[in-house]
Amino acid sequence: MSAPAVELRDVAVRFGGLEALFGVTLDIPAGAFAVIFGPNGGGKTTLLRVIAGLLTPTQGEARVLGSRPGELPPQRVGYVPQVKRMDPLVPAQAVEVVTTGITARWPWRGGKRPEAMEAMRAAGASHLATRRVGTLSGGELQRVYLARAMARRPELLLLDEPAAGIDMAGEAAMYHALIDYQRASGCSIIMISHDWEGARAHASHALLINRSVRAFGPAAETASERALLALFGHTGHVQATH
Amino acid sequence: MMEAFSEAFMQRALIAGLLVAAATSFFSPFVVQRRMAFLGSGLAHAAFGGVALGVFLGMSPLMVALPFTVVSALGIVAVQHRSLLDIDTAIGILFALAMALGIIFLALSPFYSRDAFTYLFGSLLALRASDVWLAAGVAGVTALLTPWWSAWAYASFDRELARADRVPVERHDYLLAAALAFIIVASIKVIGIILVSAFLVLPGAAARPLARRFSTFTILSVLIGVATTALGLYLSYRQNLPSGPVIILCQCAVLAGALLVGRYQR
Numbered sequence A: 001m002s003a004p005a006v007e008l009r010d011v012a013v014r015f016g017g018l019e020a021l022f023g024v025t026l027d028i029p030a031g032a033f034a035v036i037f038g039p040n041g042g043g044k045t046t047l048l049r050v051i052a053g054l055l056t057p058t059q060g061e062a063r064v065l066g067s068r069p070g071e072l073p074p075q076r077v078g079y080v081p082q083v084k085r086m087d088p089l090v091p092a093q094a095v096e097v098v099t100t101g102i103t104a105r106w107p108w109r110g111g112k113r114p115e116a117m118e119a120m121r122a123a124g125a126s127h128l129a130t131r132r133v134g135t136l137s138g139g140e141l142q143r144v145y146l147a148r149a150m151a152r153r154p155e156l157l158l159l160d161e162p163a164a165g166i167d168m169a170g171e172a173a174m175y176h177a178l179i180d181y182q183r184a185s186g187c188s189i190i191m192i193s194h195d196w197e198g199a200r201a202h203a204s205h206a207l208l209i210n211r212s213v214r215a216f217g218p219a220a221e222t223a224s225e226r227a228l229l230a231l232f233g234h235t236g237h238v239q240a241t242h
Numbered sequence B: 001m002m003e004a005f006s007e008a009f010m011q012r013a014l015i016a017g018l019l020v021a022a023a024t025s026f027f028s029p030f031v032v033q034r035r036m037a038f039l040g041s042g043l044a045h046a047a048f049g050g051v052a053l054g055v056f057l058g059m060s061p062l063m064v065a066l067p068f069t070v071v072s073a074l075g076i077v078a079v080q081h082r083s084l085l086d087i088d089t090a091i092g093i094l095f096a097l098a099m100a101l102g103i104i105f106l107a108l109s110p111f112y113s114r115d116a117f118t119y120l121f122g123s124l125l126a127l128r129a130s131d132v133w134l135a136a137g138v139a140g141v142t143a144l145l146t147p148w149w150s151a152w153a154y155a156s157f158d159r160e161l162a163r164a165d166r167v168p169v170e171r172h173d174y175l176l177a178a179a180l181a182f183i184i185v186a187s188i189k190v191i192g193i194i195l196v197s198a199f200l201v202l203p204g205a206a207a208r209p210l211a212r213r214f215s216t217f218t219i220l221s222v223l224i225g226v227a228t229t230a231l232g233l234y235l236s237y238r239q240n241l242p243s244g245p246v247i248i249l250c251q252c253a254v255l256a257g258a259l260l261v262g263r264y265q266r
Helices: A044-051 A094-103 A114-122 A138-151 A168-185 A196-202 A225-231 B008-033 B037-057 B061-081 B087-108 B114-121 B129-157 B159-164 B169-191 B193-207 B214-239 B243-265
Strands: A006-015 A018-028 A033-037 A059-064 A077-080 A156-160 A188-192 A205-209 A213-218
Touching (some): A018 A044, A018 A213, A033 A044, A033 A168, A033 A196, A044 A059, A044 A156, A044 A188, A077 B159, A094 A114, A094 A138, A114 A168, A138 A168, A156 A168, A168 A196, A196 A205, A205 A225, B008 B037, B008 B169, B008 B243, B037 B061, B037 B087, B037 B114, B037 B169, B037 B193, B061 B087, B114 B193, B129 B159, B129 B214, B159 B169, B169 B193, B193 B214, B193 B243
Parallel strands (some): A033 A188, A077 A156
Antiparallel strands (some): A006 A018, A006 A059, A205 A213
Protein backbone atom coordinates (compact mmCIF):
# COMPACT_ATOMS: atom_id res chain seq x y z
CA MET A 1 0.00 0.00 0.00
CA SER A 2 1.47 3.37 -1.03
CA ALA A 3 2.00 6.21 1.46
CA PRO A 4 -0.74 8.84 1.66
CA ALA A 5 -0.36 11.87 -0.60
CA VAL A 6 -1.11 14.16 2.33
CA GLU A 7 -0.71 13.43 6.05
CA LEU A 8 -1.90 16.00 8.56
CA ARG A 9 -1.44 15.54 12.32
CA ASP A 10 -3.22 17.88 14.73
CA VAL A 11 -2.69 20.83 12.38
CA ALA A 12 -3.74 24.26 13.65
CA VAL A 13 -3.35 27.68 12.01
CA ARG A 14 -3.89 30.93 13.88
CA PHE A 15 -3.85 34.44 12.44
CA GLY A 16 -3.34 36.65 15.49
CA GLY A 17 -6.29 35.85 17.72
CA LEU A 18 -8.24 34.07 14.97
CA GLU A 19 -8.11 30.30 14.92
CA ALA A 20 -8.58 29.45 11.24
CA LEU A 21 -7.98 25.70 11.69
CA PHE A 22 -7.53 23.43 14.68
CA GLY A 23 -7.02 19.74 15.36
CA VAL A 24 -6.92 18.72 11.69
CA THR A 25 -5.76 15.11 11.48
CA LEU A 26 -6.29 13.13 8.29
CA ASP A 27 -4.63 11.10 5.56
CA ILE A 28 -5.55 11.70 1.92
CA PRO A 29 -4.64 8.55 -0.01
CA ALA A 30 -2.32 8.68 -3.00
CA GLY A 31 -4.31 8.74 -6.23
CA ALA A 32 -7.41 10.19 -4.55
CA PHE A 33 -9.58 12.94 -6.04
CA ALA A 34 -10.63 14.69 -2.85
CA VAL A 35 -13.00 17.66 -2.76
CA ILE A 36 -13.02 20.03 0.21
CA PHE A 37 -16.35 21.56 1.24
CA GLY A 38 -17.04 24.10 3.94
CA PRO A 39 -18.65 27.47 4.64
CA ASN A 40 -16.94 30.78 3.88
CA GLY A 41 -14.28 31.41 6.51
CA GLY A 42 -14.29 27.70 7.35
CA GLY A 43 -10.55 27.27 6.64
CA LYS A 44 -10.68 25.58 3.20
CA THR A 45 -8.16 27.88 1.51
CA THR A 46 -6.02 27.94 4.66
CA LEU A 47 -5.84 24.13 4.58
CA LEU A 48 -4.97 24.11 0.89
CA ARG A 49 -2.25 26.72 1.47
CA VAL A 50 -0.78 24.59 4.26
CA ILE A 51 -0.64 21.62 1.87
CA ALA A 52 0.89 23.83 -0.87
CA GLY A 53 3.61 24.97 1.56
CA LEU A 54 2.42 28.58 1.45
CA LEU A 55 1.50 28.61 5.13
CA THR A 56 3.33 26.97 8.03
CA PRO A 57 0.97 25.49 10.63
CA THR A 58 1.09 27.18 14.02
CA GLN A 59 0.84 23.72 15.53
CA GLY A 60 0.99 20.12 14.35
CA GLU A 61 2.70 18.55 11.39
CA ALA A 62 1.95 18.36 7.67
CA ARG A 63 3.63 16.00 5.23
CA VAL A 64 2.97 16.07 1.51
CA LEU A 65 4.29 13.33 -0.78
CA GLY A 66 6.45 12.23 2.15
CA SER A 67 8.11 15.63 2.74
CA ARG A 68 7.41 18.82 4.65
CA PRO A 69 5.37 20.98 2.23
CA GLY A 70 7.87 23.86 2.18
CA GLU A 71 10.75 21.52 1.33
CA LEU A 72 9.03 19.80 -1.56
CA PRO A 73 10.45 20.63 -5.03
CA PRO A 74 7.82 22.89 -6.63
CA GLN A 75 7.60 20.71 -9.75
CA ARG A 76 5.96 17.91 -7.75
CA VAL A 77 2.88 19.99 -6.92
CA GLY A 78 0.60 21.91 -9.29
CA TYR A 79 -1.25 24.75 -7.59
CA VAL A 80 -4.23 26.60 -9.05
CA PRO A 81 -5.11 29.62 -6.89
CA GLN A 82 -8.46 31.36 -6.82
CA VAL A 83 -8.76 33.36 -10.00
CA LYS A 84 -8.79 37.10 -9.66
CA ARG A 85 -9.47 39.43 -12.57
CA MET A 86 -6.42 41.27 -13.78
CA ASP A 87 -5.70 44.65 -15.22
CA PRO A 88 -6.04 44.32 -19.03
CA LEU A 89 -2.59 45.88 -19.52
CA VAL A 90 -0.69 43.22 -17.54
CA PRO A 91 2.18 42.46 -19.93
CA ALA A 92 2.00 38.67 -19.80
CA GLN A 93 0.80 36.20 -22.40
CA ALA A 94 -1.11 33.10 -21.38
CA VAL A 95 1.64 30.83 -22.73
CA GLU A 96 4.20 32.65 -20.53
CA VAL A 97 2.12 31.88 -17.46
CA VAL A 98 1.86 28.22 -18.50
CA THR A 99 5.63 28.14 -19.04
CA THR A 100 6.16 29.04 -15.37
CA GLY A 101 4.46 25.72 -14.68
CA ILE A 102 7.36 23.95 -16.41
CA THR A 103 10.30 26.11 -15.34
CA ALA A 104 9.06 27.37 -11.93
CA ARG A 105 10.54 30.75 -12.89
CA TRP A 106 9.38 33.67 -15.01
CA PRO A 107 10.62 33.16 -18.61
CA TRP A 108 12.75 35.82 -20.32
CA ARG A 109 12.31 34.29 -23.75
CA GLY A 110 8.85 33.94 -25.23
CA GLY A 111 7.69 31.48 -27.82
CA LYS A 112 5.31 28.58 -27.57
CA ARG A 113 7.16 25.79 -25.83
CA PRO A 114 5.80 22.42 -26.98
CA GLU A 115 5.19 21.21 -23.40
CA ALA A 116 3.30 24.40 -22.57
CA MET A 117 1.18 24.13 -25.70
CA GLU A 118 0.41 20.48 -24.99
CA ALA A 119 -0.82 21.37 -21.49
CA MET A 120 -2.89 24.21 -22.94
CA ARG A 121 -4.49 21.81 -25.41
CA ALA A 122 -5.30 19.38 -22.58
CA ALA A 123 -6.97 22.20 -20.65
CA GLY A 124 -8.82 23.47 -23.73
CA ALA A 125 -6.83 26.70 -23.70
CA SER A 126 -4.51 26.43 -26.72
CA HIS A 127 -6.41 29.17 -28.58
CA LEU A 128 -5.59 31.58 -25.74
CA ALA A 129 -1.79 31.11 -25.93
CA THR A 130 -0.80 34.57 -27.18
CA ARG A 131 -3.60 36.50 -25.49
CA ARG A 132 -2.72 38.92 -22.71
CA VAL A 133 -3.89 37.30 -19.47
CA GLY A 134 -5.57 40.54 -18.40
CA THR A 135 -7.98 40.32 -21.32
CA LEU A 136 -9.15 36.78 -20.44
CA SER A 137 -12.47 36.07 -18.76
CA GLY A 138 -12.49 34.34 -15.37
CA GLY A 139 -13.21 30.99 -16.99
CA GLU A 140 -10.47 31.41 -19.62
CA LEU A 141 -7.97 32.44 -16.98
CA GLN A 142 -8.90 29.41 -14.92
CA ARG A 143 -8.12 27.13 -17.88
CA VAL A 144 -4.74 28.83 -18.30
CA TYR A 145 -3.96 28.28 -14.62
CA LEU A 146 -5.09 24.66 -14.91
CA ALA A 147 -2.81 24.19 -17.93
CA ARG A 148 0.02 25.80 -15.94
CA ALA A 149 -0.50 23.35 -13.08
CA MET A 150 -0.70 20.30 -15.38
CA ALA A 151 2.26 21.37 -17.54
CA ARG A 152 4.74 20.35 -14.86
CA ARG A 153 3.22 16.86 -14.66
CA PRO A 154 2.74 17.07 -10.90
CA GLU A 155 2.13 14.20 -8.52
CA LEU A 156 -0.36 16.34 -6.62
CA LEU A 157 -2.78 18.92 -8.02
CA LEU A 158 -4.22 21.53 -5.65
CA LEU A 159 -7.12 23.62 -6.91
CA ASP A 160 -8.83 26.46 -5.07
CA GLU A 161 -12.40 26.80 -6.38
CA PRO A 162 -11.43 26.22 -10.02
CA ALA A 163 -15.08 26.16 -11.10
CA ALA A 164 -15.81 29.68 -9.80
CA GLY A 165 -16.82 31.90 -12.71
CA ILE A 166 -17.02 29.04 -15.21
CA ASP A 167 -20.22 28.17 -17.06
CA MET A 168 -21.65 24.63 -17.04
CA ALA A 169 -19.88 23.57 -20.23
CA GLY A 170 -16.60 24.95 -18.92
CA GLU A 171 -17.08 23.13 -15.64
CA ALA A 172 -17.71 19.82 -17.40
CA ALA A 173 -14.62 20.40 -19.58
CA MET A 174 -12.57 21.14 -16.47
CA TYR A 175 -13.66 17.88 -14.78
CA HIS A 176 -12.84 15.94 -17.94
CA ALA A 177 -9.40 17.56 -18.22
CA LEU A 178 -8.69 16.74 -14.56
CA ILE A 179 -9.89 13.15 -14.81
CA ASP A 180 -8.03 12.53 -18.09
CA TYR A 181 -4.88 13.87 -16.50
CA GLN A 182 -5.37 11.80 -13.37
CA ARG A 183 -5.91 8.61 -15.40
CA ALA A 184 -2.80 9.25 -17.45
CA SER A 185 -0.56 10.26 -14.55
CA GLY A 186 -2.00 8.60 -11.45
CA CYS A 187 -1.67 11.89 -9.58
CA SER A 188 -3.68 12.91 -6.52
CA ILE A 189 -6.09 15.85 -6.73
CA ILE A 190 -7.35 18.04 -3.90
CA MET A 191 -9.91 20.65 -4.90
CA ILE A 192 -12.01 23.20 -3.04
CA SER A 193 -15.51 23.38 -4.43
CA HIS A 194 -19.10 24.27 -3.66
CA ASP A 195 -20.40 21.94 -6.35
CA TRP A 196 -21.49 18.85 -4.42
CA GLU A 197 -23.19 17.22 -7.40
CA GLY A 198 -20.04 17.47 -9.52
CA ALA A 199 -17.98 16.15 -6.64
CA ARG A 200 -20.26 13.15 -6.12
CA ALA A 201 -20.06 12.38 -9.84
CA HIS A 202 -16.30 12.74 -10.25
CA ALA A 203 -14.42 12.72 -6.94
CA SER A 204 -13.33 9.72 -4.91
CA HIS A 205 -13.29 11.47 -1.52
CA ALA A 206 -14.99 14.41 0.17
CA LEU A 207 -13.67 16.42 3.11
CA LEU A 208 -16.11 18.54 5.09
CA ILE A 209 -14.46 21.18 7.23
CA ASN A 210 -15.50 24.12 9.31
CA ARG A 211 -12.23 25.12 11.01
CA SER A 212 -11.82 21.43 11.96
CA VAL A 213 -12.59 18.20 10.10
CA ARG A 214 -16.30 17.38 10.25
CA ALA A 215 -16.24 14.37 7.94
CA PHE A 216 -13.87 12.67 5.51
CA GLY A 217 -14.68 9.64 3.42
CA PRO A 218 -15.94 8.39 0.07
CA ALA A 219 -17.50 11.27 -1.87
CA ALA A 220 -20.77 9.48 -2.65
CA GLU A 221 -21.57 9.06 1.07
CA THR A 222 -19.80 12.01 2.66
CA ALA A 223 -20.94 14.72 0.24
CA SER A 224 -24.63 14.02 0.76
CA GLU A 225 -27.00 16.95 0.55
CA ARG A 226 -28.02 16.41 4.16
CA ALA A 227 -24.46 16.40 5.48
CA LEU A 228 -23.59 19.53 3.51
CA LEU A 229 -26.69 21.40 4.59
CA ALA A 230 -25.87 20.54 8.20
CA LEU A 231 -22.28 21.73 7.66
CA PHE A 232 -23.48 25.03 6.26
CA GLY A 233 -26.04 25.42 9.07
CA HIS A 234 -28.88 25.41 6.56
CA THR A 235 -32.04 23.39 6.84
CA GLY A 236 -32.79 23.34 3.14
CA HIS A 237 -34.42 25.51 0.51
CA VAL A 238 -37.79 27.01 1.32
CA GLN A 239 -40.36 26.64 -1.42
CA ALA A 240 -41.83 30.05 -2.17
CA THR A 241 -45.64 30.09 -2.13
CA HIS A 242 -47.77 32.89 -3.49
CA MET B 1 22.48 67.05 -33.45
CA MET B 2 26.16 66.03 -33.25
CA GLU B 3 27.07 69.68 -32.76
CA ALA B 4 25.06 69.79 -29.53
CA PHE B 5 27.18 66.99 -28.09
CA SER B 6 30.54 68.30 -29.24
CA GLU B 7 31.21 70.13 -25.99
CA ALA B 8 32.64 68.27 -22.99
CA PHE B 9 29.87 69.24 -20.55
CA MET B 10 27.24 67.93 -22.98
CA GLN B 11 29.16 64.70 -23.48
CA ARG B 12 29.32 64.18 -19.71
CA ALA B 13 25.61 64.96 -19.47
CA LEU B 14 24.79 62.52 -22.27
CA ILE B 15 26.88 59.66 -20.89
CA ALA B 16 25.67 60.10 -17.29
CA GLY B 17 22.08 60.70 -18.41
CA LEU B 18 21.99 57.56 -20.55
CA LEU B 19 23.55 55.41 -17.83
CA VAL B 20 21.12 56.65 -15.15
CA ALA B 21 18.18 56.41 -17.56
CA ALA B 22 19.05 52.81 -18.43
CA ALA B 23 19.29 51.89 -14.75
CA THR B 24 16.11 53.60 -13.58
CA SER B 25 14.18 52.36 -16.64
CA PHE B 26 15.23 48.77 -15.87
CA PHE B 27 13.48 49.08 -12.50
CA SER B 28 10.52 51.02 -13.86
CA PRO B 29 8.47 47.94 -14.95
CA PHE B 30 8.60 46.57 -11.41
CA VAL B 31 7.66 49.93 -9.92
CA VAL B 32 4.72 50.29 -12.33
CA GLN B 33 3.49 46.69 -12.21
CA ARG B 34 3.64 46.57 -8.40
CA ARG B 35 2.04 50.03 -8.09
CA MET B 36 5.07 51.30 -6.18
CA ALA B 37 5.23 54.75 -7.81
CA PHE B 38 4.55 56.44 -4.50
CA LEU B 39 7.40 54.43 -2.90
CA GLY B 40 9.83 55.91 -5.44
CA SER B 41 8.62 59.38 -4.58
CA GLY B 42 8.77 58.67 -0.84
CA LEU B 43 12.32 57.33 -1.07
CA ALA B 44 13.45 60.31 -3.12
CA HIS B 45 12.20 62.59 -0.36
CA ALA B 46 13.80 60.37 2.27
CA ALA B 47 17.02 60.91 0.34
CA PHE B 48 16.56 64.67 0.79
CA GLY B 49 16.45 64.12 4.57
CA GLY B 50 19.69 62.15 4.24
CA VAL B 51 21.34 64.81 2.09
CA ALA B 52 20.39 67.50 4.62
CA LEU B 53 21.74 65.36 7.48
CA GLY B 54 25.00 65.02 5.57
CA VAL B 55 25.21 68.80 5.14
CA PHE B 56 24.40 69.28 8.85
CA LEU B 57 27.15 66.84 9.87
CA GLY B 58 29.62 68.33 7.40
CA MET B 59 29.93 64.98 5.63
CA SER B 60 29.42 63.92 2.01
CA PRO B 61 25.65 64.32 1.52
CA LEU B 62 25.32 61.26 -0.72
CA MET B 63 27.30 59.05 1.66
CA VAL B 64 24.83 59.92 4.44
CA ALA B 65 21.76 59.84 2.19
CA LEU B 66 22.54 56.30 0.99
CA PRO B 67 22.21 54.42 4.32
CA PHE B 68 19.42 56.80 5.41
CA THR B 69 17.37 55.97 2.30
CA VAL B 70 18.15 52.23 2.28
CA VAL B 71 17.05 51.93 5.93
CA SER B 72 13.88 53.91 5.10
CA ALA B 73 13.13 51.54 2.20
CA LEU B 74 13.66 48.42 4.31
CA GLY B 75 11.50 49.94 7.07
CA ILE B 76 8.64 50.54 4.64
CA VAL B 77 8.78 46.95 3.37
CA ALA B 78 8.83 45.66 6.98
CA VAL B 79 5.79 47.80 7.82
CA GLN B 80 4.04 46.46 4.72
CA HIS B 81 4.83 42.80 5.50
CA ARG B 82 3.71 43.06 9.09
CA SER B 83 0.55 44.97 8.12
CA LEU B 84 1.32 47.53 10.81
CA LEU B 85 0.13 50.37 8.59
CA ASP B 86 -1.33 50.69 5.14
CA ILE B 87 1.61 51.05 2.71
CA ASP B 88 0.41 54.40 1.32
CA THR B 89 0.06 55.75 4.84
CA ALA B 90 3.56 54.52 5.78
CA ILE B 91 5.12 56.15 2.71
CA GLY B 92 3.15 59.36 3.28
CA ILE B 93 4.47 59.55 6.84
CA LEU B 94 8.05 58.86 5.70
CA PHE B 95 7.70 61.50 2.99
CA ALA B 96 6.61 64.19 5.48
CA LEU B 97 9.04 63.11 8.21
CA ALA B 98 12.06 63.10 5.87
CA MET B 99 11.22 66.52 4.43
CA ALA B 100 10.61 67.99 7.91
CA LEU B 101 13.90 66.58 9.19
CA GLY B 102 15.69 67.76 6.07
CA ILE B 103 14.49 71.33 6.43
CA ILE B 104 15.33 71.37 10.16
CA PHE B 105 18.83 69.93 9.51
CA LEU B 106 19.47 72.62 6.91
CA ALA B 107 18.20 75.34 9.23
CA LEU B 108 20.53 74.12 12.00
CA SER B 109 23.47 73.52 9.70
CA PRO B 110 26.54 75.69 10.32
CA PHE B 111 27.65 74.89 6.75
CA TYR B 112 26.61 76.55 3.55
CA SER B 113 23.42 74.72 2.57
CA ARG B 114 22.87 75.88 -1.00
CA ASP B 115 24.39 72.63 -2.25
CA ALA B 116 21.62 70.66 -0.56
CA PHE B 117 19.04 72.47 -2.67
CA THR B 118 20.91 71.67 -5.86
CA TYR B 119 20.10 68.04 -5.08
CA LEU B 120 16.41 68.88 -5.33
CA PHE B 121 16.66 69.66 -9.03
CA GLY B 122 19.95 68.05 -10.06
CA SER B 123 22.16 69.59 -12.69
CA LEU B 124 22.74 67.37 -15.66
CA LEU B 125 24.68 70.06 -17.49
CA ALA B 126 27.01 70.78 -14.57
CA LEU B 127 28.29 67.25 -13.98
CA ARG B 128 31.93 66.54 -13.26
CA ALA B 129 33.87 63.49 -14.36
CA SER B 130 33.35 61.95 -10.90
CA ASP B 131 29.56 62.24 -11.39
CA VAL B 132 29.86 60.31 -14.66
CA TRP B 133 31.69 57.57 -12.78
CA LEU B 134 28.90 57.57 -10.19
CA ALA B 135 26.36 57.12 -13.00
CA ALA B 136 28.50 54.27 -14.34
CA GLY B 137 28.36 52.77 -10.85
CA VAL B 138 24.55 52.98 -10.89
CA ALA B 139 24.43 51.18 -14.23
CA GLY B 140 26.99 48.63 -13.05
CA VAL B 141 25.02 47.80 -9.90
CA THR B 142 21.88 47.45 -12.01
CA ALA B 143 23.70 45.06 -14.34
CA LEU B 144 24.77 42.98 -11.31
CA LEU B 145 21.13 42.77 -10.19
CA THR B 146 19.78 41.48 -13.53
CA PRO B 147 19.96 37.79 -12.44
CA TRP B 148 17.03 38.59 -10.11
CA TRP B 149 14.87 39.89 -12.96
CA SER B 150 12.99 36.58 -13.22
CA ALA B 151 12.11 36.42 -9.51
CA TRP B 152 11.02 40.07 -9.48
CA ALA B 153 8.97 39.63 -12.64
CA TYR B 154 7.30 36.49 -11.29
CA ALA B 155 6.41 38.13 -7.97
CA SER B 156 5.24 41.26 -9.82
CA PHE B 157 2.84 39.12 -11.83
CA ASP B 158 1.48 36.94 -9.01
CA ARG B 159 3.06 36.75 -5.56
CA GLU B 160 1.07 33.65 -4.61
CA LEU B 161 2.21 31.62 -7.62
CA ALA B 162 5.79 32.78 -7.16
CA ARG B 163 5.70 31.72 -3.51
CA ALA B 164 4.21 28.36 -4.47
CA ASP B 165 7.25 27.92 -6.75
CA ARG B 166 9.52 28.63 -3.76
CA VAL B 167 10.54 32.12 -4.87
CA PRO B 168 11.45 33.89 -1.59
CA VAL B 169 9.10 36.75 -2.40
CA GLU B 170 9.47 38.60 0.92
CA ARG B 171 13.28 38.52 0.73
CA HIS B 172 13.12 39.84 -2.83
CA ASP B 173 10.84 42.69 -1.69
CA TYR B 174 13.62 43.86 0.63
CA LEU B 175 16.28 43.42 -2.07
CA LEU B 176 14.24 45.35 -4.64
CA ALA B 177 13.46 48.17 -2.17
CA ALA B 178 17.14 48.45 -1.18
CA ALA B 179 18.15 48.47 -4.86
CA LEU B 180 15.61 51.22 -5.58
CA ALA B 181 16.93 53.25 -2.66
CA PHE B 182 20.50 52.92 -3.98
CA ILE B 183 19.49 53.83 -7.53
CA ILE B 184 17.53 56.86 -6.32
CA VAL B 185 20.32 58.22 -4.12
CA ALA B 186 23.00 57.68 -6.73
CA SER B 187 20.85 59.29 -9.45
CA ILE B 188 19.73 62.44 -7.66
CA LYS B 189 22.94 64.33 -8.38
CA VAL B 190 22.17 63.79 -12.06
CA ILE B 191 18.42 64.33 -12.25
CA GLY B 192 17.46 65.68 -8.84
CA ILE B 193 15.19 64.49 -6.05
CA ILE B 194 12.04 65.92 -7.57
CA LEU B 195 12.46 64.24 -10.96
CA VAL B 196 14.12 60.95 -10.08
CA SER B 197 10.81 59.32 -9.16
CA ALA B 198 9.49 60.26 -12.64
CA PHE B 199 12.41 58.34 -14.19
CA LEU B 200 11.24 55.32 -12.18
CA VAL B 201 7.64 55.59 -13.36
CA LEU B 202 7.33 57.12 -16.83
CA PRO B 203 9.40 54.69 -18.97
CA GLY B 204 7.58 51.69 -17.52
CA ALA B 205 4.19 53.37 -17.76
CA ALA B 206 4.88 54.15 -21.45
CA ALA B 207 6.18 50.63 -22.20
CA ARG B 208 3.31 48.77 -20.49
CA PRO B 209 0.52 49.39 -23.05
CA LEU B 210 2.90 48.36 -25.87
CA ALA B 211 4.36 45.19 -24.36
CA ARG B 212 2.75 41.77 -24.39
CA ARG B 213 5.44 40.03 -22.35
CA PHE B 214 7.36 41.04 -19.26
CA SER B 215 10.71 40.79 -21.04
CA THR B 216 9.59 43.13 -23.84
CA PHE B 217 8.10 45.38 -21.13
CA THR B 218 11.58 45.67 -19.62
CA ILE B 219 13.40 46.14 -22.94
CA LEU B 220 10.93 48.79 -24.15
CA SER B 221 11.13 50.61 -20.84
CA VAL B 222 14.93 50.84 -21.08
CA LEU B 223 14.76 51.92 -24.74
CA ILE B 224 12.18 54.61 -23.97
CA GLY B 225 14.18 55.85 -20.97
CA VAL B 226 17.42 56.06 -22.95
CA ALA B 227 15.89 57.56 -26.12
CA THR B 228 13.89 60.23 -24.28
CA THR B 229 16.96 61.20 -22.27
CA ALA B 230 19.05 61.72 -25.41
CA LEU B 231 16.21 63.59 -27.12
CA GLY B 232 15.39 65.69 -24.05
CA LEU B 233 19.01 66.65 -23.59
CA TYR B 234 19.30 67.71 -27.21
CA LEU B 235 16.05 69.73 -27.10
CA SER B 236 17.03 71.39 -23.84
CA TYR B 237 20.34 72.44 -25.44
CA ARG B 238 18.58 73.75 -28.56
CA GLN B 239 15.90 75.65 -26.65
CA ASN B 240 18.10 76.66 -23.72
CA LEU B 241 15.80 75.03 -21.19
CA PRO B 242 16.56 72.97 -18.05
CA SER B 243 17.41 69.44 -19.19
CA GLY B 244 15.67 67.34 -16.49
CA PRO B 245 12.19 68.81 -17.03
CA VAL B 246 12.56 68.61 -20.83
CA ILE B 247 13.43 64.90 -20.55
CA ILE B 248 10.35 64.36 -18.37
CA LEU B 249 8.19 66.15 -20.98
CA CYS B 250 9.59 63.87 -23.69
CA GLN B 251 8.74 60.83 -21.57
CA CYS B 252 5.21 62.15 -21.00
CA ALA B 253 4.79 62.62 -24.77
CA VAL B 254 5.89 59.02 -25.40
CA LEU B 255 3.49 57.85 -22.66
CA ALA B 256 0.58 59.68 -24.30
CA GLY B 257 1.41 58.07 -27.66
CA ALA B 258 1.79 54.62 -26.07
CA LEU B 259 -1.59 54.90 -24.36
CA LEU B 260 -3.18 55.76 -27.71
CA VAL B 261 -1.45 52.91 -29.54
CA GLY B 262 -2.21 50.53 -26.66
CA ARG B 263 -5.92 51.24 -26.93
CA TYR B 264 -5.95 49.83 -30.46
CA GLN B 265 -3.68 46.90 -29.67
CA ARG B 266 -5.76 45.15 -27.00
